[in-house]
Amino acid sequence: MGRKNTGNIHYTYIILQNLKRKMSRTILLSVFMFFMVFMIFSLTSILCSMKEGLNNTVKRTGADILLVPKDYFSSVKDALFLGIPSTVYFDSSLADKVAKEAGVATVSSQMFLATIYDSPCCDEAVQMIAYHPESDFLIQPWIAKQLKRSIPDGQIVAGSRLSYKKGDTAIFFGRKFTVAGKLQETGMGYDNSVFLNFNTAEELLKEPVVKNYLAIGDKKEVVSLITVKADKKADIEKLAKALQNKYEKSNVSVETPGRLVESTRSTLKQYAACFIFVGAILTAFTFAALVSIFTITMNERKKEYGIIKSLGGSSLKIVSFTIGEAAAIGIMGSLAGSLLSVLTISLFRNLIVLHLKLPYLRQSFTSLILLTVLCTVLSVLTGMIAAGISAAAIQGKETYALIRENE
Structure with a gap:
C-alpha cells in the first residue's frame, strides 16, 4: 500500500527522506550548525556563570x-x-x-x-x-x-x-x-x-x-x-x-566586597565583548556557508523541482521543503552542540575555574534548558533564512526551464 498523504506527516516524511538521500550534505550542514552552537553555548554558559558567581560571592561575603x-x-x-x-x-x-x-x-x-x-x-x-x-x-x-x-x-x-x-x-x-x-x-x-x-x-x-x-x-x-x-x-x-x-x-x-571583585568584573566585561564578537563572526560565517551550500543544492535539484511543479506543486511548496530541511538540520546540529558543550564544561570544570579565576562554574538545569532553546532557535532561524534566500533564486523560473536547465 502506498503512503497516505496526511499533510504534515507526509511533509515531514519527504524532508527526512531528502536528508537521508543526501547524507553527506546533511552531515556537512549539521557540522556547521554544531560548531556554531557549541561555541556560542559554551561561551554564553561560562559568561553567565561568571556573572552569577561574582554576584553571589559579593552577597555571601557577609561583611560591609x-x-x-x-x-x-x-x-x-x-x-x-x-x-x-x-x-x-x-x-x-x-x-x-x-x-x-x-x-x-x-x-x-x-x-x-x-x-x-x-x-x-x-x-x-x-x-x-x-x-x-x-x-x-x-x-x-x-x-x-x-x-x-x-x-x-x-x-x-x-x-x-x-x-x-x-x-x-x-x-x-x-x-x-x-x-x-x-x-x-x-x-x-x-x-x-x-x-x-x-x-x-x-x-x-x-x-x-x-x-x-x-x-x-x-x-x-x-x-x-x-x-x-x-x-x-x-x-x-x-x-x-x-x-x-x-x-x-x-x-x-x-x-568593600564589591571593590574586591572590581578587577574581575572588568575582566568579565572584556570577556563579554570578546564572546559577542566571536559569536557574531561564527553566526555570519555559518550563515554564509549555509547560503552557499543551499544555493548549490538548489541548482542541482532544479530538475526535481521542475517535475514537482509540473505535477501541480507550487513554488511555495518547494521553498517549504527546503526551509523544512534547514530547520531539521538546525535542530540536529543545535542539540548535538548543546549536549557536547554541557559535557565539555562538566569534564573540564575545575580547569576552567582555575584558569579564569572563577568562584565556581555552575548553572541550574532551568538555565541550561533555556540556553539550549535559545541556541536551537538561533540555529533554526539561521538555517531557514539561508535556505529561503537560496530558494528565492528559482522562484521566477518556468517549469520547462527548471527541467531542462542542467541537461
Whole structure:
C-alpha cells in the first residue's frame, strides 16, 4: 500500500527522506550548525556563570567592609574568593581600634595559613582559616548549619571540595586534627579551605615548621583579615573612606566586597565583548556557508523541482521543503552542540575555574534548558533564512526551464 498523504506527516516524511538521500550534505550542514552552537553555548554558559558567581560571592561575603594588608591585597582576595592557599598576617591590635570607630557595629578577624604542598607534615595544600566563633558573621553561619555549634578546640571543618569526611583525621604542620564536619557548597574560596578556631590556631603557631616555613617567627597575635559590619544608619562608602584615611599609615587597604571583585568584573566585561564578537563572526560565517551550500543544492535539484511543479506543486511548496530541511538540520546540529558543550564544561570544570579565576562554574538545569532553546532557535532561524534566500533564486523560473536547465 502506498503512503497516505496526511499533510504534515507526509511533509515531514519527504524532508527526512531528502536528508537521508543526501547524507553527506546533511552531515556537512549539521557540522556547521554544531560548531556554531557549541561555541556560542559554551561561551554564553561560562559568561553567565561568571556573572552569577561574582554576584553571589559579593552577597555571601557577609561583611560591609574588609581591612587587609595593602601589600597582600591580591593574596587575600584569592584566598577569600578562590581558596588559593596563602599566608598573610598583620598586627591584630588594629581590630580593637576599628571596633571603637563611629559607624562600626561589629568587628571580627580571620587568620590565613597556607599548608605546605607535597610535604610529610601536611596531607595536602589547602587554605587554613582561623576565626573567632563568638564574633564572626562570615564563617560561623555556615559552620552553624552543619555542626549546630562552634568548632571545638583541636578540630577542623572541611570545605565542600575537599575529600575529608566527618570523623576523618587530617594532618597539617605535623599536628593531627579531627574533622568535625563538612561545609555545604558556598561558591567561595571556603569550598577549598579548612576552618579552625583561634585557640587551635595559636597552638599551631607554636610549631617550628610554622615559624620557619611561614616566617611567622614568635608573633602570636596576628590576623590576615578584619571584617566590619557597619551600623544600619552608616553610609558604607563614607565609612570605608574614613577608615582608609585614618589607618593608611598602618599599611592597610580598606575595601568593600564589591571593590574586591572590581578587577574581575572588568575582566568579565572584556570577556563579554570578546564572546559577542566571536559569536557574531561564527553566526555570519555559518550563515554564509549555509547560503552557499543551499544555493548549490538548489541548482542541482532544479530538475526535481521542475517535475514537482509540473505535477501541480507550487513554488511555495518547494521553498517549504527546503526551509523544512534547514530547520531539521538546525535542530540536529543545535542539540548535538548543546549536549557536547554541557559535557565539555562538566569534564573540564575545575580547569576552567582555575584558569579564569572563577568562584565556581555552575548553572541550574532551568538555565541550561533555556540556553539550549535559545541556541536551537538561533540555529533554526539561521538555517531557514539561508535556505529561503537560496530558494528565492528559482522562484521566477518556468517549469520547462527548471527541467531542462542542467541537461
